[in-house]
Amino acid sequence: MFQTVAIAALIVTFVGIALHWLATPAGGPRCPLSGAVHVFSLLLIEQKSSLLGALKKLCYLVAMVCFVVLAITGFYPTLVKGEHISGFLMYIHATFAPVFALCLAILAITWAGSNRFSFADAPWLTRLLRRVTRLRMPADDRPWRCSLAVYKVAFWAILFLALPLILSIVVSMFHLLGTDWQYFTLAAHRWISLVFAIAVIVHTYLAIRLRMACRE
Amino acid sequence: MKRRLIALLVVSSALAASALAAEEAAKLLGDESDGSRAQPIHLIPLYAENDKGEKGSQIDPNDPLAMPFSTRWTCGECHSYGMIHAGWHFNSVDANVPAGRPGEPWLYFNSKLGVQVPLSYRSWPGLHRPERLGLSPAEFTKIFGRHMPGGGPGEVTPTETEALAEQYVTGKLEVNCLACHNAHPGQDQGSANGYAIQVSKTNFRWAAAASCEFADVTGSVTDASPTYDPFFADESEEGAPRVIYDKKAFDAKGNVFMDIVWEAPKERCYFCHSDLFCGENDQKTEKWCADEDIHMTAGLTCVDCHRNGLHHDIVRGYEGEAESSSNPMAAASSCRGCHLGDENGDRETGGRLGAPVPEHKGIPTVHFERLTCTACHSGPWPSDEPVLAKTSRAHRLGTINVSKEVRILPHIYAPVFVKEPVADANSPARIGPHKLVWPAFWGTLDANDSVQLIDLAVVDKVVGAALKDVPVVPTGDWSELKEEQVAAVLKALAESGETKPVYVTGGTLFELDDTGAVTSRKDHPAAAPYAWPLAHNVRPAAQSLGVGKCTVCHATKSPFFFGKVAVDSPIVAVSNLAKAQYEFQKTSLARTWFFAFSFIFRPWFKVVAIGATAVIGVVLLLYGLKALGAVAKVLSEQE
Numbered sequence: 058m059f060q061t062v063a064i065a066a067l068i069v070t071f072v073g074i075a076l077h078w079l080a081t082p083a084g085g086p087r088c089p090l091s092g093a094v095h096v097f098s099l100l101l102i103e104q105k106s107s108l109l110g111a112l113k114k115l116c117y118l119v120a121m122v123c124f125v126v127l128a129i130t131g132f133y134p135t136l137v138k139g140e141h142i143s144g145f146l147m148y149i150h151a152t153f154a155p156v157f158a159l160c161l162a163i164l165a166i167t168w169a170g171s172n173r174f175s176f177a178d179a180p181w182l183t184r185l186l187r188r189v190t191r192l193r194m195p196a197d198d199r200p201w202r203c204s205l206a207v208y209k210v211a212f213w214a215i216l217f218l219a220l221p222l223i224l225s226i227v228v229s230m231f232h233l234l235g236t237d238w239q240y241f242t243l244a245a246h247r248w249i250s251l252v253f254a255i256a257v258i259v260h261t262y263l264a265i266r267l268r269m270a271c272r273e
Numbered sequence: 274m275k276r277r278l279i280a281l282l283v284v285s286s287a288l289a290a291s292a293l294a295a296e297e298a299a300k301l302l303g304d305e306s307d308g309s310r311a312q313p314i315h316l317i318p319l320y321a322e323n324d325k326g327e328k329g330s331q332i333d334p335n336d337p338l339a340m341p342f343s344t345r346w347t348c349g350e351c352h353s354y355g356m357i358h359a360g361w362h363f364n365s366v367d368a369n370v371p372a373g374r375p376g377e378p379w380l381y382f383n384s385k386l387g388v389q390v391p392l393s394y395r396s397w398p399g400l401h402r403p404e405r406l407g408l409s410p411a412e413f414t415k416i417f418g419r420h421m422p423g424g425g426p427g428e429v430t431p432t433e434t435e436a437l438a439e440q441y442v443t444g445k446l447e448v449n450c451l452a453c454h455n456a457h458p459g460q461d462q463g464s465a466n467g468y469a470i471q472v473s474k475t476n477f478r479w480a481a482a483a484s485c486e487f488a489d490v491t492g493s494v495t496d497a498s499p500t501y502d503p504f505f506a507d508e509s510e511e512g513a514p515r516v517i518y519d520k521k522a523f524d525a526k527g528n529v530f531m532d533i534v535w536e537a538p539k540e541r542c543y544f545c546h547s548d549l550f551c552g553e554n555d556q557k558t559e560k561w562c563a564d565e566d567i568h569m570t571a572g573l574t575c576v577d578c579h580r581n582g583l584h585h586d587i588v589r590g591y592e593g594e595a596e597s598s599s600n601p602m603a604a605a606s607s608c609r610g611c612h613l614g615d616e617n618g619d620r621e622t623g624g625r626l627g628a629p630v631p632e633h634k635g636i637p638t639v640h641f642e643r644l645t646c647t648a649c650h651s652g653p654w655p656s657d658e659p660v661l662a663k664t665s666r667a668h669r670l671g672t673i674n675v676s677k678e679v680r681i682l683p684h685i686y687a688p689v690f691v692k693e694p695v696a697d698a699n700s701p702a703r704i705g706p707h708k709l710v711w712p713a714f715w716g717t718l719d720a721n722d723s724v725q726l727i728d729l730a731v732v733d734k735v736v737g738a739a740l741k742d743v744p745v746v747p748t749g750d751w752s753e754l755k756e757e758q759v760a761a762v763l764k765a766l767a768e769s770g771e772t773k774p775v776y777v778t779g780g781t782l783f784e785l786d787d788t789g790a791v792t793s794r795k796d797h798p799a800a801a802p803y804a805w806p807l808a809h810n811v812r813p814a815a816q817s818l819g820v821g822k823c824t825v826c827h828a829t830k831s832p833f834f835f836g837k838v839a840v841d842s843p844i845v846a847v848s849n850l851a852k853a854q855y856e857f858q859k860t861s862l863a864r865t866w867f868f869a870f871s872f873i874f875r876p877w878f879k880v881v882a883i884g885a886t887a888v889i890g891v892v893l894l895l896y897g898l899k900a901l902g903a904v905a906k907v908l909s910e911q912e
Binding site: 141143144145148151152154155158159161162165169173174213216217219220223224226227229230231233234235236239240243 | 631633899900
C-alpha cells in the first residue's frame, strides 16, 4: 500500500510543481540544463559575504545532499524493488541520517527567525478574522504572496515532521519498544518520511522561486 | 441418458457409502480416543508372527522355543499398524512422503579409509541414498537400526531370493512401539542385551522383545547354523536366538501388563535424540554441566510440542511445516505457533502451554524476517570456532561400549549459522543455527561432472589395500592422509576399473589429471558440506543472543558472523583451512564487516539524533510560544 501511495504522492507533487512552473514562469534561462545550473547557483553558490551566511549556505548544501542521499537510499528499495532497505543502502542511509539531523537542527536555529509568520503572509486571513471576530487587527492591503506563505509553512512542516521522523528510528534502538511498537515506529518512519520528502521538495522549489523573484 | 446418469450417481453413492462404512469398520479399538484423559490399561495377550508373515499363536512363556512377540500382531490387535507404519519415524523409504525441511542424516564413517558420508532415504539435498554406497536396506538397518524405532528400511521386502531367505530368518525390524511408549524403567534400548545389540546381531525379529522388561534374548541369527529355521527350531540348535519370558509377568490367561503410555516419556526420545556439545578446544563436556532445554525445565515434555495422533505424522516443529504436513497441529506447534500464535496470524494459539509471549523489546523487526527463532535462542552459545557435537544417532550415544573420545568420528560442528530456506526451496531463506558435516568419500566422476559414490565393498578392498600402512588413531579421529596417498588410492581405483576416480573431502574434490598427478577443485557441489537445523536445547530468554547489547553479534569479531568453522578432512592441508560463518550466510565480508563496524558509531548516532531532535523541539517550542504571545497580544489589545 505504501508503495502505491508513495509513488502516487510523489508523482502528484512533481506534476504539480511542473504545472505551477509552466503556469507562472519565473524567468531565467529556457534551456533545461542551463536552467538547472542557474537554479543551483541561486541556491548554493551565490551567497552573502558574511561568515554566518556562508555557513548557513554550507549547512543547507550539506542538508540538501544528505536529503537526496537519504531519499534515494530510503525510497529506491521500497518504491522500485518493493523491498525493505538493507545492505549497503542501509549503511549509507544510516551514515547520512545523523548528519542530516545535525544540519536540520542548525538550520532550525538559523532560519527560524526569518520564517516567522506575519500578518503580511496571509492578508486574506487577517481580513477574514477581522470580519468574523471583529477584532482590531492591523490592516494590510498588499497582495498576498502565496509562495512565501507556503514556503514558510513548508519550513515549519519540515521541522515539525523531523521530530517524529528522527525519534521513530532512534527510539527503536533502545530497549523500550516491543515488536508491535517496533513495527509501528517503522511504519511511522516510512509514512512520515514521505510527507517530509514532499515538504522538502515543495520548500526547495519555492526557495528557488523566491530567489528568482528577488533577482528580478 | 438421464436415467443412466441417475443410475450412475446411485451406484457411485452406494460405493462411496460402502467404502466409508468399510473404513469405519476397519477402525480398531485403540484407533480413536473416547476423550478420557485417563491412561488405558494394557493387560494384553502377546502374539508372534508365523512363518507366512501372518498372525501366529499366542505367546506361551512356558514354551522353551517361544517365538518373540510381534508388535505388528500384538499392538496391531487394537491399533492400525498400517497407519502407524506410515508415520514420520517409519516412512523414510516411502518416496511419496514429502521430505520437508532437511534433517539429521545417518553418518557412515571409516577413519582409516577417509570416509564420512551423510546418508538418508529422504530426498534432502546434499545427502546420498544408502544404495549408492552399496548398502541394502537390511545392511543399512544392521548398521543404523540401533537408533531406529523400527519400520522404514527394516521392513522393506527385498526382491532377491537370497535376501528374501535371509529376511525369513532374521525377520523384519517391525515398528517397536515400546521404544517410545513403554514407560517401564526396564525398557532396554542400549544396554548389553538390549534393542541396539539385537539389531547389530541381525536379530531383527527379536529386537523389540529383547528391549522390553519381561523378556530376555540369547543367541543370534549370525551364530546359528546355516540351516536354522526360527519357526521350526529345536532345542539342540546352538547359538540360535532364544526368548526367555519372565513367567511372573504373565497372568493366568497368558496376558501381560505393559506399562504403555500415550505420551512418550522424554527419556525414550532422548535415546535417539540426545546431543552433546563439546567445549571449546575439544574439551569434554559432562552432562551435569549442561542444562536441559528450557522447555523441559519448565515442565514440558518432547511430545507436548512434537505431537501426533494414530497416524504418527509427528509435528517436527518448524515453520512452514503445515504446508506439507497432514497434522492439524503443525502450524500451532512451531516456536511462533506457541509463543506468538500460529503462522496464519491466529493469535488464539499464542501462549499455549503457558508459553510466554515475547515482547522482544528493542529488537528491530528485520531480525524476525532474516533469522529463525532458534538463531538467538537455541544451541550452544556461539564461540570463535564452532564446537564438535555428538548426537545419539551419529555417535551411538546411550549404547554399550560407546567411545567417549571427543574427536571420534563423525565430526559434526555446531552451531554453524547457515542461511537456508526454512521449509522448502520456495520459502524465504533465514539464518539459523545448524549442525554441519563435511562429506568425505571415494567416488567416480561421470560425464555430467557429477560424483557417484563407489561401492563400499570396492572401497574396503581397493582403498583398504592401498592404505593398509596408514595407522589407526586410537581416539577414533581421522587417520592422517597425504596427497601422495590420495594419488596412490586414485590410481589403484583407476586400475581396478573405476573410471575417473575422485576423492571428496573438506569441501575439495581431488582427481587425477592426464599426467597422473593429483589436482583439486574447491567449488564442486558434491564437496559442499551438509548442514541441518539445530533446534534444541533452547536457552532461557535471558541467555538469548542480543540480550542487553547488539554487539554480541554486530561486532567485527563476533562469532555469529566471523567465527571460523573448521574444514574437516583427513588431509592436513585441507583441514588447516577454515570458513567464516558469514560465508554460510550467503553474504560478503565487506558488507558484514562494514555493518558490524558501524555499531562502533551507533552510540554517537543516538546522541546526535537525540541532540538534534532536542534543538529542533526547543526551536519549535520557542516559536510556538512566540506565536502564542502574538495571538495573546492581539487579543489583549482588544481591551
